[in-house]
Amino acid sequence: MAGVISIFHFILLFALYSFLGWIIEVIYRSITQRHFVNAGFVFGPFLPIYGFGAAAAIFLESFLSGWHLIPRFIILGLVITAIEYLVGFFAERIFKLTLWDYSENKFNLHGRICLHFSILWTILALLFVMFIHPAAIKMVTLLDDASVKTTAVLFLVYFAVDYFFSVLSISAFRKRIAYLYTEYLNLDNIEIENILNSLQRLRDAFPALNRYVDTNINSNIRNRISTFLKPIQDKIIMEMQGRMSFEPEYYEIIQDIEQHEEFLKLKEYFHHNSSIYAHVQEVAYLSYRICKFLKLDYRSAARGALLHDFFLYDWRNHDVPDLPRHKFHGIEHPSIALENARKHFAVNEIEADIIRKHMWPLTLVPPQYKESFIVSFADKYLSSKEFISEYGKKRHRRRKQRASNRQKNRRVH
Ligand SMILES: [Fe+2]
Ligand SMILES: [Fe+2]
Numbered sequence: 001m002a003g004v005i006s007i008f009h010f011i012l013l014f015a016l017y018s019f020l021g022w023i024i025e026v027i028y029r030s031i032t033q034r035h036f037v038n039a040g041f042v043f044g045p046f047l048p049i050y051g052f053g054a055a056a057a058i059f060l061e062s063f064l065s066g067w068h069l070i071p072r073f074i075i076l077g078l079v080i081t082a083i084e085y086l087v088g089f090f091a092e093r094i095f096k097l098t099l100w101d102y103s104e105n106k107f108n109l110h111g112r113i114c115l116h117f118s119i120l121w122t123i124l125a126l127l128f129v130m131f132i133h134p135a136a137i138k139m140v141t142l143l144d145d146a147s148v149k150t151t152a153v154l155f156l157v158y159f160a161v162d163y164f165f166s167v168l169s170i171s172a173f174r175k176r177i178a179y180l181y182t183e184y185l186n187l188d189n190i191e192i193e194n195i196l197n198s199l200q201r202l203r204d205a206f207p208a209l210n211r212y213v214d215t216n217i218n219s220n221i222r223n224r225i226s227t228f229l230k231p232i233q234d235k236i237i238m239e240m241q242g243r244m245s246f247e248p249e250y251y252e253i254i255q256d257i258e259q260h261e262e263f264l265k266l267k268e269y270f271h272h273n274s275s276i277y278a279h280v281q282e283v284a285y286l287s288y289r290i291c292k293f294l295k296l297d298y299r300s301a302a303r304g305a306l307l308h309d310f311f312l313y314d315w316r317n318h319d320v321p322d323l324p325r326h327k328f329h330g331i332e333h334p335s336i337a338l339e340n341a342r343k344h345f346a347v348n349e350i351e352a353d354i355i356r357k358h359m360w361p362l363t364l365v366p367p368q369y370k371e372s373f374i375v376s377f378a379d380k381y382l383s384s385k386e387f388i389s390e391y392g393k394k395r396h397r398r399r400k401q402r403a404s405n406r407q408k409n410r411r412v413h
Helices: 007-033 050-066 070-097 116-142 146-187 189-196 200-205 208-240 249-259 261-268 276-293 298-308 327-346 349-359 370-412
Strands: none
Touching: 007 050, 007 116, 007 146, 050 070, 050 116, 070 116, 116 189, 146 189, 189 200, 208 349, 249 276, 249 298, 276 298, 276 370, 298 327, 298 349, 298 370, 327 370, 349 370
16 A cells, blocks of 8 residues: 555665665765775665665654754754764774774864765755655655565665675774784785785775774884884994995896996986985995895895886976876886886896885885885985985085175175
């Protein structure tokens, strides 16, 4: 019989609104992330938070329908915002995950809600109770009771199963992150790649998870690496202060690269306050010394480090064929360098990892070999030293200039 609204109708409407919410999010996320993103916490095409939001809006509307638009808007807005805050809060408490994050938006509270989105949701909710819900009610009451019941029950069963597996996948996600963090340096490439790939769907669905991955994997690896590098800093770097006469063995390792005509072109390109050529030589020698001291593969470290910035363009100039205008040098140059290196030399797996990952943590995936961490460290250490000394020189020049200007002025007066 048509016309009577039962609990089964509501279940159907809940499914419908969760599905519509999923469509809204997929469109929004896919446009902002420029590829298809299956939004949401469950596997299926539903976002239950929209279903609950819709239920709250419908419930409120039964009291507020005769009211003036402004108090209706405010009350609806407050309730919807409260729901969003609570769902965010419980997801963080129960799953220890930040599913969305407004902390970069203005007027936000703990990153879980913000004024801008609350207004948007309220407008959406108002349009929903005024136009969409009445139309949807009409539609479901036209269906016969038996099919409403069957579809509602099927949906409930499906949803329970999907929810169960989604919760399992979230806790597996957290376990895998913990595993990566504790075992990172003992895992092989394929294992790491498999784990990172398996995290991809959730990371796409919830961009805020990237920050979670960053704090849980990257910062922990960073801390562990810096404790591991501490004694080296004191021993090797102090020892190397002021002298750079390379050992004959180092020359023997890098000779073929260093004398190659394509590689020699690096002398023409400026980097920090010297040429790329001079910069990579310093990074390569420091990496060679550290890896030799630690009994690691110092040959690969020296060769990989020498090739780590093998890009033949001025990185300040964006109009070169290697670096299209819309790409960032910082992110792109490792793969450009690797491509150049492979064109002219035989590059082994460790050397390739060194070149590809030397900008970590700018690139999300961390290096896979200790040698790569060391080259990345040596690069940052020497670059910052070059920058500081250049900055110091500039300041010194400016001070001298000012002093001479003052003297000139004094003479004039
Ligand atoms: Fe670089
Ligand atoms: Fe570099």
